[in-house]
Amino acid sequence: MQNQLALEFPSTTETSYTIRLSKRAKRLSIYLHNSGKVEIVAPHRASQKRIQTFIHEHKSWIEKNKIKLSEKSQFKDRSTRPDTISLVFLNKVWRVVYKPSAKKLIEHEDWIELPSEKSDTECVKLIAKWLKKKAEDFITPLMQSLSEETLLKYRKLTFRGQKTRWGSCSPNGSINLNYCLLFLSEDYVRYVLIHELCHLQELNHSRAFWSLVKSFEPKYKRLDKKLNDYWVNLPAWLDLRFEKAKGDQELVILNV
Ligand SMILES: [Zn+2]
Structure with a gap:
């Protein structure tokens, strides 16, 4: 059984921390998520003071690695996001446009719009659904x-x-x-x-x-x-279909 609570942490930085109290955790750990969320897992009996001290001690480490992680995932996103989709079987090419106003995949005559807010993994999952429908139809x-x-x-x-x-x-x-x-x-x-x-x-x-x-x-x-x-x-971006959506991934970086 795990408990989650948001701790109002008096902080000078803009990072907010989610504290998760876990019955299984034996010590304090930091999880940096791809989404930018910083999660602290603590033994469920850990005092607020102990948690605050722990965060305080690791603050510069957290900030440094948060930046590193976001640079890495942005680079990955850029290199995998499809700009065009070419379906040889249909003898057709679509441009892909990522729009903030888009809520889902919308197909136009020679272009497709996708929500720019969503991660590349989520966009590719939407494209995969569209491909399945295209295959069924054609x-x-x-x-x-x-x-x-x-x-x-x-x-x-x-x-x-x-x-x-x-x-x-x-x-x-x-x-x-x-x-x-x-x-x-x-x-x-x-x-x-x-x-x-x-x-x-x-x-x-x-x-x-x-x-x-x-x-x-x-x-x-x-x-x-x-x-x-x-x-x-096959286009490399198709592999994103098999990845967990951004934010699902957890990366354990530190145990203390
Ligand atoms: Zn066979």
Whole structure:
């Protein structure tokens, strides 16, 4: 069980401290958050005087490291924030504009607006949601027509953003596709779809499977080989999808 209370700390600096009284804590610790919040965790029986003395003693250390941390995260933000999004499959490029007035992702003809107030991680999470919707809207019709063409019927189609797979097929006839396919050209997307459709009949990579693939896509070998290289071509900012949102992260710096 942990308690949280805000301590009115008579301070000459602008930093405000959040004091968390913890039953598990055995000593005083400082947590610097990426959001700039400074949290002091103290054993729940620690006196106010002890906490104040502790803060007083570590004040210059806190200020110095707060600046260091904010410089680091600002640099990271700048290097990862996307200015454009290019979806090769749709043959389309959007500019990305970060606006203070924006509350969510809004798509316009050739640009997207995103809230500048949100962290880059949060913005990329919004973009990921938008990508998923785009994949549902534009890859699904291709899947339907390929299913009719190959006479291979799937039960359900879903889109996700896995880190290492373009697609997968389960024994119950569900196919899952990676929405990052939108960053590839149509011949590769078409190949991935055919590959997964063929797994409906052959749930393995046997000779029978590959000859079925070949009957629908004679160039399958070249496409399959090159697909593995395409992971590195995905925009680096996409990785932010997997990060915790800013402010969730805690960095333990000091134990006393
Ligand atoms: Zn496969």
